[in-house]
Amino acid sequence: MSTNSSSADFEIGLYYEPNKKPLARRATNAPFKQAAALLTIWSVLVINEGAVRFVTTNPSVGSLLNGRPATLVPFLAALFEVVFGFIGLFVGLAAFVLNEHSVRVTKAAMLIQSVLGYYVFAVFVFLLPSFAIADLEKPLMSGLNLSQSRFLLVMSIFTSFHFCLALQGGQFVWMARLVSIASARDVLSAKSRHKTRAMFWNLNLAFAGLWILLTGSVINATVGSGRLQEPFAVAPNIVVLPVLTIVTGIVMLSWGLFGFHLARRERAPSPLYFVVCAAVYVLAFLNFTIVQLGLVDSSAAGVSGADGAAAVHAALIFMVTTMGAYFANLASRERRGLSV
Known part of the structure; x- marks a missing residue:
């Protein structure tokens, strides 16, 4: 049976199924399926982080109105x-598996x-860390003073900002x-489309690397350069080996800036570029x-929930290190007039 479809539907590889309402569409377009697959992956990782955070709030223990801010807020x-x-x-899943x-x-x-998402972002990235800074009465670890401790808390806020931006923004x-x-x-309405997005997400990676570099450098200079007896654990940063933190920050910063330059100059990324992207992810994964x-x-005191932190960090690192590379590739294809 033949179907009626608009030219726009034909061009993007979508067509209406017989006896179905116009909103029920089957997707045969490769970029569409790719976006659906990425949405599925991102959403699973969002659920993972939310579940870990939910358990961490211990909603079954005590009153949700206790604490500063009240436990109800992060709950x-x-x-x-x-x-x-x-x-x-x-x-x-509907788009990727069922083609609907x-x-x-x-x-x-x-x-x-x-x-x-705005509520989640505000609470976990800004509100809770801000209370931690305001309530800080003693250094976070031996070798640090109060000012240095507050500085490191601010660095953790900045790092968390870029990580969570890749998580929620990516979805x-x-x-x-x-x-x-x-x-x-294009509902995102960027004038230069994927070029702008590639530049943005690569800068997001670069800034995350900068804050990680500064965190490792301060701890290395004040606490020590070898393996720390007392770990620095302020989400999302965990530092036991300051040198590894510094190296990870330098690599993320450098690679983000390179990706930004690549996107700005509209250069086509080579296969080696994606190999290095994978290596950057592996390094960051190992570090976090x-x-x-x-x-x-x-x-040890202050580092409970390390298993949950590992699960959350693995997801965040994947997102922050891959978004720029993905859009750099799309920007290159777009410039060459290929399907994006």
């Missing part, structure tokens, strides 16, 4: 993160993700990609999970 934030993680997961997509449903999901971007491809209109956390005595 709701963690719950909201799980909620919009599942919403993104269902949208992504609705522009209206995805736009509604984007709205919910934005509203809940939003993949949903926007689905809508853009399905509607044949297996090596540093593996050397931590989980029974």
